[in-house]
Amino acid sequence: MNIQQNISLKPFNTFGLEASAQYFVEVNTVEELKDILQNPDFKNLDKLFLGGGSNLLLTKNYEGLVIKIALKGVEKVFEDENSVHVKAGAGEIWHQFVMFCVENHYAGIENLSLIPGTVGAAPMQNIGAYGVEIKDVFQELQALNLETLEIETFSLTDCQFGYRESVFKHALKGKYVITSVTFHLNKVATFKTAYGDIQKTLAEMNVTALSIKAVSDAVISIRRSKLPDPAEIGNSGSFFKNPEIPIEQYKQILIEYPTLPSYPINENTVKVPAGWLIEQAGWKGFRDGQIGVHARQALVLVNYGGGNGNEIKKLAEKVQQSVLDKFGIKLTPEVNYI
DSSP states (O other), rough: OOOOOEEOOGGTTTTTTOOOEEEEEEEEEEHHHHHHHHOOTTTSSSSEESSSSHHHHHHOOOEEEEEEEEEOEEEEEEESEEEOOOOOEETTTHHHHHHHHHHTTOOGGGGGGTSSSSSHHHHHHHHTTEEEEEETEEEEEEEEEETOOOOOEEOOOHHBBTTTTTTTTTTTTTTEEEEEEEEEEEOOOOOOOOTHHHHHHHHTOOOOOHHHHHHHHHHHHHHHHSSSTTTEEEEOOBBBOOOOEEHHHHHHHHHTTTTOOOOEEEEEEEEEEOOHHHHHTTTTTTTTTTEOOOOOOTOOOOSSOOOOOHHHHHHHHHHHHHHHHHHHHOOOOOEEOO
8 A cells, every 4th residue: 555645635635626635645455454454653642534525625634544445346245036145345426337238238327427536435424315225225335443454334224324324424424445346227218307407408308218227318418417527626516405495484485486496205295406596595607716616507606716615615604694594494514524
């Protein structure tokens, strides 16, 4: 392993923010991960485990050890007439893994195409898009217990998935590092095309017979039309969660804002789009120097180049306060502040 000092983290976060790590190392195997954790030179340092860097807002230099998880490998571990279980290393690029499944006609995650990040980060956030979440296709994951340095297996129930939530963001935060994830995928697809503009995009693409690839292509087209490429404009995708609010509050807001979109959660709760709320509060396209709110998607905060994490954090707080004042709804960041 190559342990480096005072390394720039700019290439390792999709916001493209300049910050440095006191120490930095990339691990390619579970054994390397265990070795660095047992190294007496670093045992007492704070540690940041880094995947694709797509869910981070770096507000300062990191005083400690940054461990880049680069555990690779994709393998089929179970198959029957109807389904297949595919295991992927935590360091696999999520979109590349989705493309592997699409090419092999494994159905279930095509709606999650082009989401940034790595496989290991996907269950932490229970990532989701266009009517599909990780929990819908999850079989199990393996994670290293940072206290015992033993690999443990977590079932669907163990992970306690919620909306952009899992046990790894709460009770087990900082206690485990995910090393691999196994997905339960199908040989015969059940397509989910009712969410967002998928059906409209499929029609524009002249798709007459649905396929896994067609749905994936439609999702990729939609995401590219609405979301900036982090390689061109620094961003972390959706900065805020879509809030879930009581049905009574929703009805009250509808009186003044009858076009407010909603997605029923249950008889008492609806989900409303954070991007719509932010746009109505007047933030869409806002720019302050080198940071701002994206002109096509108000849910995305951006770094045009040269911005810093604290500036983006302050902008996020202003957006939150503005939406709270206007609608009485508190927005919660999806992004982790470091």
